[in-house]
Amino acid sequence: METSLSIDDPVKSFVRNNPQCAKVFEELNIDFCCGGDASLLTACEEENLEPREVYQRLVELQSAPSASDQDVSGLTPTELTEHLESTHHVYLKQALPRLTMLMDKVHQAHSSRHPELTRLQTVVESLRADLEPHLLKEEQILFPLIRQLEAESPGSRLEPAQGPIRVMRSEHDGAGELLKEMRTLTNSYAVPEDGCQSFQLLYDGLKELEEDTHLHIHKENNMLFPHH
Ligand SMILES: [Fe+2]
Ligand SMILES: [Fe+2]
Numbered sequence: 001m002e003t004s005l006s007i008d009d010p011v012k013s014f015v016r017n018n019p020q021c022a023k024v025f026e027e028l029n030i031d032f033c034c035g036g037d038a039s040l041l042t043a044c045e046e047e048n049l050e051p052r053e054v055y056q057r058l059v060e061l062q063s064a065p066s067a068s069d070q071d072v073s074g075l076t077p078t079e080l081t082e083h084l085e086s087t088h089h090v091y092l093k094q095a096l097p098r099l100t101m102l103m104d105k106v107h108q109a110h111s112s113r114h115p116e117l118t119r120l121q122t123v124v125e126s127l128r129a130d131l132e133p134h135l136l137k138e139e140q141i142l143f144p145l146i147r148q149l150e151a152e153s154p155g156s157r158l159e160p161a162q163g164p165i166r167v168m169r170s171e172h173d174g175a176g177e178l179l180k181e182m183r184t185l186t187n188s189y190a191v192p193e194d195g196c197q198s199f200q201l202l203y204d205g206l207k208e209l210e211e212d213t214h215l216h217i218h219k220e221n222n223m224l225f226p227h228h
Contacts, residue, residue, distance in 0.1 A: 007051045011043050012036030012197065020061045022201050023098065028054065036197060072219060078150050080224050081143040088216035089135050095209055096128040102202045110199060114192065120185045124206070127178050131213075134171050138220075142168060146224070165225050172217045179210050 005013055011032045014021040025032045030043045040058075044051040072083055103124045111117040142164040149161060183189070189207040191200050 007041045007044075007055050008039050010037050011040055014040065014058055015197065015201070018058075018061060021058050024054070024057050024061065026098070030054075032197065072223065076150065076154075077224055078147045080219065081138075081146055084216065084219060084224070085139060085143065088212060088219075089139065091212055092131055092135060092209075092216075095205065095212075096131060099202070099205050099209060100124055100128050102198060102205060106198050106202045110195070113194065116185050120182065123178050123182050123185065127175060127182075127209075130171065130175055130178070134168070134175070137164070138168065169221060169225065172221060175213060176217065179213060182206060183210065 005017060011025065011030060015025065015032050015036070022032060024030075028049060029047055030049075031038075035043070038046075040055060041051045044054050070083070070087070072080060075083060103121050107117045107121045111121075142161065145161050145164065186203055186206060189203040191203050195203075
């Protein structure tokens, strides 16, 4: 933990310090939003959790490496497919369900005063509905094909992958359009004055989704696909 937060500090300070902590609190049913003033110790006692263990998990989050830190320029196509699956795909499979749930919560609480949340909810759902099957198509069809072609004939441009690549590129364009609309609807992820902590978490999460997906698509369109 970058600051000197202890188990006597309020739950909300942990989330403010590192939004990733929210995922742990959600999982453990610790209320960091409206009950965020309670100390970590008190909140854990209320849920019959071992405070030291929870604190340790929060500390470990701080040192988890992020996909965006890795230099992938020297990877072979096979290594690149493995990198994509173990970072960006893992991230999306975890982030998309979490963000759609958080989106529903914020929509329910705030859509009367923020009608733009209704369209945002549709956009987030569409992203999930498009990206989840997209990941599977890459993992089950395109990436194994790329690995097979590279094993048979390293370094050559091979026709058989062109069809699936065309489909993936067009799906990337669709996701890119939805991300663009998401940015417009959220006013570049600016939380309104009256937004609560869930609102902030949602916008932080959507911003992270945008950044990660842009990088993900870049690696596929501009680094992986040109090899084929
Ligand atoms: Fe991908
Ligand atoms: Fe993709």
